[in-house]
Amino acid sequence: MKNLGEIKDLNQRLHFFSAINDSAKDAARFSVKDNICVKGFEARAGSKILSGYVPPFDATCVERMAKKGYNFIGKTVMDEFGFGSFGVNTDVQARNPFDEKRVAGGSSSGAAVATAVLKDHIAISESTGGSISNPASFCGVVGFTPTYGTVSRYGLIDYANSLDKIGLMARSSEEIRKAFDIIRGADRYDTTCTENGITDSKKKKLVVIDQLMHGIDDGILASFEALLAKLEGMGYKVERTSLDFIDKAIPAYYIISMAEASTNLAKYTGYKYGRQLDAFTKKYNEFFTEAREVFGMEAKRRIVLGTFVRSASVKERYYTKALKVRALLANKLSELMKDAFVISPTMPIMAPKIDEAAELPPLQAYAMDSLTIPPNLTGLPHVSFPYDYLKGMPVGAQLVTTHFNDYALLDFVGKWEKSFDYKFKYNL
Amino acid sequence: MKIGLEVHVAIPTKSKLFCACSTSADEPNSSICPICMGFPGSKPMLNKAAIEYALSVSAALHCKTGKATSFVRKVYFYPDLPKSYQITQLQDAIGFGGYVELEKKKIGIRRIQLEEDPAKIIREDNYTLIDFNRSGVPLLEIVTEPDIASQDELREFVNELRSILYYLGFDIEREIKADLNISVADARVEVKNVNGIRNLVDAAQHEIRRQEDLHSKKQKIVAETRSYNEKTLRTESSREKESDEEYGFIYEPDLTVYQIKPKKLAKPIYAGIIARELAGGTGQLKKTVLDLIQFDSRALELFEHARGKWPLQSIINVVEVLNKYGAKDIGMAHFEKLLDVARAGTPISKQVLEQVKKGVKVEISEVSSAEVDREIKEIIRKNSHLLKEYEKNPKVFNFIVGDVAKKLKANPKEVSERLRGILEKGFKG
Numbered sequence: 001m002k003n004l005g006e007i008k009d010l011n012q013r014l015h016f017f018s019a020i021n022d023s024a025k026d027a028a029r030f031s032v033k034d035n036i037c038v039k040g041f042e043a044r045a046g047s048k049i050l051s052g053y054v055p056p057f058d059a060t061c062v063e064r065m066a067k068k069g070y071n072f073i074g075k076t077v078m079d080e081f082g083f084g085s086f087g088v089n090t091d092v093q094a095r096n097p098f099d100e101k102r103v104a105g106g107s108s109s110g111a112a113v114a115t116a117v118l119k120d121h122i123a124i125s126e127s128t129g130g131s132i133s134n135p136a137s138f139c140g141v142v143g144f145t146p147t148y149g150t151v152s153r154y155g156l157i158d159y160a161n162s163l164d165k166i167g168l169m170a171r172s173s174e175e176i177r178k179a180f181d182i183i184r185g186a187d188r189y190d191t192t193c194t195e196n197g198i199t200d201s202k203k204k205k206l207v208v209i210d211q212l213m214h215g216i217d218d219g220i221l222a223s224f225e226a227l228l229a230k231l232e233g234m235g236y237k238v239e240r241t242s243l244d245f246i247d248k249a250i251p252a253y254y255i256i257s258m259a260e261a262s263t264n265l266a267k268y269t270g271y272k273y274g275r276q277l278d279a280f281t282k283k284y285n286e287f288f289t290e291a292r293e294v295f296g297m298e299a300k301r302r303i304v305l306g307t308f309v310r311s312a313s314v315k316e317r318y319y320t321k322a323l324k325v326r327a328l329l330a331n332k333l334s335e336l337m338k339d340a341f342v343i344s345p346t347m348p349i350m351a352p353k354i355d356e357a358a359e360l361p362p363l364q365a366y367a368m369d370s371l372t373i374p375p376n377l378t379g380l381p382h383v384s385f386p387y388d389y390l391k392g393m394p395v396g397a398q399l400v401t402t403h404f405n406d407y408a409l410l411d412f413v414g415k416w417e418k419s420f421d422y423k424f425k426y427n428l
Numbered sequence: 429m430k431i432g433l434e435v436h437v438a439i440p441t442k443s444k445l446f447c448a449c450s451t452s453a454d455e456p457n458s459s460i461c462p463i464c465m466g467f468p469g470s471k472p473m474l475n476k477a478a479i480e481y482a483l484s485v486s487a488a489l490h491c492k493t494g495k496a497t498s499f500v501r502k503v504y505f506y507p508d509l510p511k512s513y514q515i516t517q518l519q520d521a522i523g524f525g526g527y528v529e530l531e532k533k534k535i536g537i538r539r540i541q542l543e544e545d546p547a548k549i550i551r552e553d554n555y556t557l558i559d560f561n562r563s564g565v566p567l568l569e570i571v572t573e574p575d576i577a578s579q580d581e582l583r584e585f586v587n588e589l590r591s592i593l594y595y596l597g598f599d600i601e602r603e604i605k606a607d608l609n610i611s612v613a614d615a616r617v618e619v620k621n622v623n624g625i626r627n628l629v630d631a632a633q634h635e636i637r638r639q640e641d642l643h644s645k646k647q648k649i650v651a652e653t654r655s656y657n658e659k660t661l662r663t664e665s666s667r668e669k670e671s672d673e674e675y676g677f678i679y680e681p682d683l684t685v686y687q688i689k690p691k692k693l694a695k696p697i698y699a700g701i702i703a704r705e706l707a708g709g710t711g712q713l714k715k716t717v718l719d720l721i722q723f724d725s726r727a728l729e730l731f732e733h734a735r736g737k738w739p740l741q742s743i744i745n746v747v748e749v750l751n752k753y754g755a756k757d758i759g760m761a762h763f764e765k766l767l768d769v770a771r772a773g774t775p776i777s778k779q780v781l782e783q784v785k786k787g788v789k790v791e792i793s794e795v796s797s798a799e800v801d802r803e804i805k806e807i808i809r810k811n812s813h814l815l816k817e818y819e820k821n822p823k824v825f826n827f828i829v830g831d832v833a834k835k836l837k838a839n840p841k842e843v844s845e846r847l848r849g850i851l852e853k854g855f856k857g
């Protein structure tokens with residue numbers, strides 16, 4: 001890359017890359033979130049416990065991009081294993097290019113920053129409960145999370161397998177569409193990935209769910225109303241509706257994601273890959289307990305809670321019930337979206353300052369995902385797109401549609417982009 | 429007394445349950461990949477051949493199978509488990525509610541499930557080695573109802589089960605691994621990880637004796653997990669206390685629910701039932717036949733070929749001889765010759781076997797049954813005292829047989845069968 005030096009300098013300040021591919025070519029660049037494997041590059045997923053893990057294989061999406069001539073330029077930083085909404089739950093914290101004292105969002109923090117500072121670049125990122133929409137919105141880029149099961153997860157270091165979706169960030173819907181067509185489609189290495197035909201069923205109606213509009217920052221609320229007015233001007237019909245049940249989404253999401261995460265994190269025992277201990281004289285229980293000390297606080301919290309909610313005596317009350325909530329909510333939302341998109345702001349707040357975010361109590365931090373969790377929990381495709389700048393910071397809106405109608409989202413953003421000017425501070 | 433079993437057998441697929449690695453590598457840690465090592469980023473992909481084997485076993489054990497089957501994660505920390513969870517089955521296991529038919533009763537099969545084998549742990553004096561070649565090998569776990577009531581039944585059950593598996597293509601040379609549940613009184617004691625049939629029967633014997641002893645002394649039998657020590661021949665209380673509470677089963681989110689399509693399955697063979705049919709009963713003769721065919725498909729082929737056309741005893745004789753000389757691959761035409769030789773009462777020596785194989789004619793004295801009958805009746809008529817003596821002294825029977833066989837150069841066994849028939853019909857001379 002011609003501007004490799006500049007990128008490295010900026011990375012010193014904004015911390016978006018955890019590794020840079022020095023030999024990458026200039027054109028058609030793509031970056032990869034650090035929880036997705038690129039052969040020969042350390043994959044830490046933001047965790048110290050994976051220090052030194054160099055996967056011997058490429059993730060399917062990485063292999064497919066490379067085959068089509070895209071050039072891998074680096075791994076992007078993230079919250080440890082995706083556990084976070086602000087990119088602060090890790091040792092290297094990305095900074096927002098619009099205001100370096102503020103967070104970039106999370107957990108795909110580095111991916112969003114990279115997209116906001118690099119031109120001609122696609123970020124392969126991943127969302128479990130909002131990890132694409134959230135940072136895309138804070139950093140003013142387009143963040144697309146496809147229907148669960150359309151992009152192979154082979155090579156993704158698991159957070160919660162039934163919720164994890166590999167998706168994309170870019171500076172336009174057009175670039176996303178091109179990359180989406182490359183990485184999607186059945187893969188024998190991921191049983192849950194299917195070859196479903198993606199549709200482009202355009203909707204003229206936009207539904208705003210009342211319950212999602214509670215607790216939203218006043219400034220964001222006002223600008224969102226202005227967005228709706230503009231969209232009405234473009235010919236869309238806006239409708240308000242109530243969906244009580246959507247309040248169950250956050251608890252159901254955290255129960256399922258923590259239950260699965262606690263099983264996924266069990267494999268890190270300190271002797272096969274990643275952080276390795278020499279203390280082979282210890283008994284196994286003491287040995288792996290020592291290895292696991294380096295998990296961050298949020299990872300430890302999710303292991304403990306996740307182990308609890310799936311233990312036999314309470315499983316029915318938590319885990320099994322959460323699965324039922326997920327199925328029911330998917331039905332209710334799909335029903336609601338037969339002839340409409342669901343639209344909302346992406347985040348209820350503006351990007352907070354880094355030190356504020358780091359001190360947020362867990363329950364308040366989890367509440368920040370109230371808008372991104374419903375589609376993520378139910379595997380529905382969604383896209384976050386920038387629509388305004390408040391006090392110099394970008395704000396994003398999130399559009400949701402029915403399963404496999406992914407193209408319709410990109411089509412919508414494409415139309416919106418015609419009357420919207422993206423602003424970027426850097427164009428490296 | 430109630431004994432239940434959980435038997436683990438390796439499914440004879442070429443590749444592992446969730447990856448393409450071979451199941452038959454010798455050099456330690458040579459058949460491994462990111463999937464069976466549980467590397468971050470890897471995902472399981474289901475080996476459909478393993479499902480088919482499992483379905484065949486399920487049908488052979490008369491189990492019911494649902495429309496779909498699914499997997500769960502069983503979480504526990506042990507160095508042989510690369511992911512620290514085992515992918516196994518629970519609610520939607522492959523089969524439910526079947527049975528295995530023994531001579532006198534049926535043993536219920538509660539559940540049949542597919543799961544991955546952990547790696548192999550090799551313990552040395554002051555270090556431990558792990559061979560991941562075994563990690564991910566498909567296993568079938570067969571769980572019985574506590575229907576087994578004695579060690580004899582235990583042995584009979586295990587052998588019948590192994591025989592069924594053998595005829596479905598399983599490698600029964602691989603040691604069988606099992607957990608035993610034994611309750612002499614009320615408390616259920618689990619004896620975990622017993623390897624091999626002999627150890628299984630021994631472990632059961634020792635555990636039964638231990639429980640009976642406690643019971644007779646009116647001491648409490650603790651419901652617990654024990655292990656069998658092959659050296660001391662005793663079961664010992666285990667310290668591990670894992671329970672379903674801690675396993676924290678969740679469904680396996682990396683594998684979708686697998687839809688089972690109706691398919692033609694391998695036809696099961698029940699050696700016990702076949703042996704009973706051939707022998708026409710359940711006595712020593714059945715046992716002899718069963719010993720020959722239980723784990724020997726070629727022997728079964730030979731029996732099926734000759735069945736009804738030659739006397740059973742002749743078939744047994746020839747198969748035993750062929751076993752002795754390792755010659756069961758003999759062609760059917762030659763096999764038939766040998767059966768003729770056997771029926772005529774000529775002992776089959778190695779020389780006779782070679783002659784038949786080379787197509788050299790073997791001199792056999794053909795004696796018809798009618799001739800034998802005539803001679804028997806003749807002797808009885810001439811020596812009318814024989815019948816009276818026979819009532820007091822059964823040895824007279826053998827005297828008559830010997831006499832006739834010698835005179836006609838006939839097979840003594842055939843002569844004795846004819847004689848018995850004649851006496852049963854009430855022949856009085």
Ligand SMILES: [Zn+2]
Pocket residue numbers: 444447448449459460461462463464465564
């Ligand atoms: Zn493998």
